[in-house]
Amino acid sequence: MRIDILTLFPEMFAGVLSSSILGKAREKEIVDFHVTNFRDFSESKHGTVDDTPYGGGGGMVLKPEPLFRAVESMAGEKKPRVILMCPQGVPYNQKLAEELAKEEHLVFVCGHYEGYDERIREHLVTDEISIGDYVLTGGELAAMVVIDSVVRLQPGALGNQTSAVEDSFSTGLLEYPHYTRPAEFRGWRVPDVLLSGHHANIVKWRLKESLRRTSERRPDLLKRLELTAEMKKLLAELEAEKKITDKP
Structure with a gap:
């Protein structure tokens, strides 16, 4: 699986993608991570990726051009699944994690500021996902949650593959209690x-x-x-x- 992450703060992913299950999956070449600062795709000499909203109002809105260029630069023969992390998206659950785990190529778009130009939603992304009914500063932490839940489902990512099968929600039930030594x-x-x-x-x-x-x-x-x-x-x-x- 290839996972591309579009963000204005690529440094946030360094520790997460190199640690624990994600880091081991990367070492085993089960998954290939690419973190890209989509500011690099701005045509502005100042790297501008946002602007004031038409019609007025507070906050800044992410422009369509940098994100379209960034995603289009990553697309191969098969169009990737492009996921917008957004509080307006569908609630994330294990069933959706299992669905995404079957994909060969995922692109996560992590936004900031007030919101996205609506043309990004309508013509670029394939999915809008929310990890809960609350608002974060940006989409990075939400993307990390989804990526972790998807990668651990890849064959070979966990030392014991039955762990993923028996996890809470995988069977539709919460997981049973666990015990270890001492008795x-x-x-x-x-x-x-x-x-x-x-x-x-x-x-x-x-x-x-x-x-x-x-x-x-x-x-x-x-x-x-x-x-x-x-x-x-x-x-x-x-x-x-x-x-x-x-x-x-």
Whole structure:
């Protein structure tokens, strides 16, 4: 996968792209990062990339010319997926991460100032993505979030590929609890089933705990999930347990 990042602050990405999973994926040549200052594509001798909005108002607006030139310089035979990081975009989720992970070439546009010339939205980008209902100073941090979530899904990026499959949201459920040594710490014991070595029972326990955690913390996810017969049975068990616990 090739990932291009268009930003006015390329130095922000140096540590992120060379560390942890992203850095290892780059070393393994699983992903190829290119960070470009789109100010380099301005025709102004001062490198101007923004201007005042037509019709008046506060703030500055990013001009279309530098961004169009920058993206067009990166396009190969196949048009890349061009992603605008923007609070007006579609909410980002794991399903979209998995979709983007299948692409060969992604271009992230990180803006600043008041906004973008509307022609950038209409004629240049293919996607507008928001990572939450809040406003950041620029698109760089949001792009880092999306890039991290996409790269970790690439084959070979994680030491254990099942980690990505079992992550929260990948299955539609929140992930089950994890434990490691020691088996007892300050009187708190690891659940016996995890020490039993009985694989089938462990799988069932993990599914039940995922359902428990999802129903308690994100019940909205359950409403969107197509439940299997086993899931329905386990949810019924959880409901019965809850009634016993809630009794005065």
